[in-house]
Amino acid sequence: METIPLVQASLGEQELAAVAEVFASGWPAGQGPWGKALEAELAERYGVGDAVALSNCGAALHLSLLTLGVAPGDEVIVADYTFPAPAHAVRYVGAEPVFADVRADTGTIDPRAVAELVGPRTVGVIAVDTVGLPADYTELRAITDRHGLFLVEDAACAVGATYQGRQAGELAPLACLSFHGRKGATSGEGGALLAADPAHGATARFRASFGIGSIFDQSRVVGLPVPVFEEIGYNYKLSDIAAAILRVQLGRIGELLERRRAVAARYEELLADEELLTVPWVPEDRTHAWQSYMVKLDPSVDREGVAADLRAQGIGCGHGTWACHLQPVYESKRSCPVSADLFHRNLAVPMHAELTADQVERTVEVLRGALRAHARPRGGRRVG
Ligand SMILES: *Cc1c(COP(=O)(O)O)cnc(C)c1O
Numbered sequence: 001m002e003t004i005p006l007v008q009a010s011l012g013e014q015e016l017a018a019v020a021e022v023f024a025s026g027w028p029a030g031q032g033p034w035g036k037a038l039e040a041e042l043a044e045r046y047g048v049g050d051a052v053a054l055s056n057c058g059a060a061l062h063l064s065l066l067t068l069g070v071a072p073g074d075e076v077i078v079a080d081y082t083f084p085a086p087a088h089a090v091r092y093v094g095a096e097p098v099f100a101d102v103r104a105d106t107g108t109i110d111p112r113a114v115a116e117l118v119g120p121r122t123v124g125v126i127a128v129d130t131v132g133l134p135a136d137y138t139e140l141r142a143i144t145d146r147h148g149l150f151l152v153e154d155a156a157c158a159v160g161a162t163y164q165g166r167q168a169g170e171l172a173p174l175a176c177l178s179f180h181g182r183k184g185a186t187s188g189e190g191g192a193l194l195a196a197d198p199a200h201g202a203t204a205r206f207r208a209s210f211g212i213g214s215i216f217d218q219s220r221v222v223g224l225p226v227p228v229f230e231e232i233g234y235n236y237k238l239s240d241i242a243a244a245i246l247r248v249q250l251g252r253i254g255e256l257l258e259r260r261r262a263v264a265a266r267y268e269e270l271l272a273d274e275e276l277l278t279v280p281w282v283p284e285d286r287t288h289a290w291q292s293y294m295v296k297l298d299p300s301v302d303r304e305g306v307a308a309d310l311r312a313q314g315i316g317c318g319h320g321t322w323a324c325h326l327q328p329v330y331e332s333k334r335s336c337p338v339s340a341d342l343f344h345r346n347l348a349v350p351m352h353a354e355l356t357a358d359q360v361e362r363t364v365e366v367l368r369g370a371l372r373a374h375a376r377p378r379g380g381r382r383v384g
Pocket of ligand 1: 083179
């Protein structure tokens, strides 16, 4: 039986060749020639003041909050329906994440919920481009500007997406990207911080290297300068091996995204008349990077049963992403009913750039069968 994985990275010969070049250069660690070249390319691509290559997006979120001076006692409003990295980052700096519910139709942070949650201790908002779909930045920026709050964009899944003609990653003064193996462009693990203000980028880069400048740069200085530590920094550097892979991946992003778009378009076409689920909706003013393809199952459908059937047929699937406020670690007393509903009803089906048309068709066929097998009868009549 052919298996169809839920996710698959598109890494091949070009990336291998780039790695071989790094091996030959003798500088595999971070903040060397490949890291610098990647940073320059990212800054240019996004038209930002500075881009900092980092070990992952979690590190980018942490450095963002440090750069913005978030401290214990502060509250940061975060999108609820997401991988919980934004709320974790708020906790790293000893502040309190306040979970904002999301829009039912897009899964992105609901600006009305944000407006209601602003209080005396609120210092900022972290919006998430949910599995690749940008949030409502026009509305969000109006709120943050009105209250003098910062806005951070978690664009972990959204490389290549757009909002009102601008790229995800340039929709807030600080934006965080992920290059984890399950995202659209990857180096296995990896991330970046994009900063409108070059001073923010410089501070973050310094803190990402234990609180000293680039060791690569120091190794080239004539004489014996001994760096001085004046701050407890972290080691959040991206290796030059990963940077070399990412330069290739970013060059391919248009092609990879096109393939994901074709998969999404085919799912939509094949599932348009399926009454036991809803396909994702993309508002006219934005485009999706399709990190995941999540369908919302009808309340009458037993999701676990459907997932078990898909997996038994070799088809990967998952729950999608999380309702953060329900995670025990946060001990949140707030309720986000829309996010909770998506958390319980969404089902992620295979989405990546290596899927073939046949695989998409087989997935849909098995999914349709599984929905019928696991739909509880409504109004005394069996569905389907
Ligand atoms: C994947 C993801 C992250 C974490 O990215 P890493 O690079 O693995 O740290 C953060 N935020 C969101 C929204 C994500 O989907």
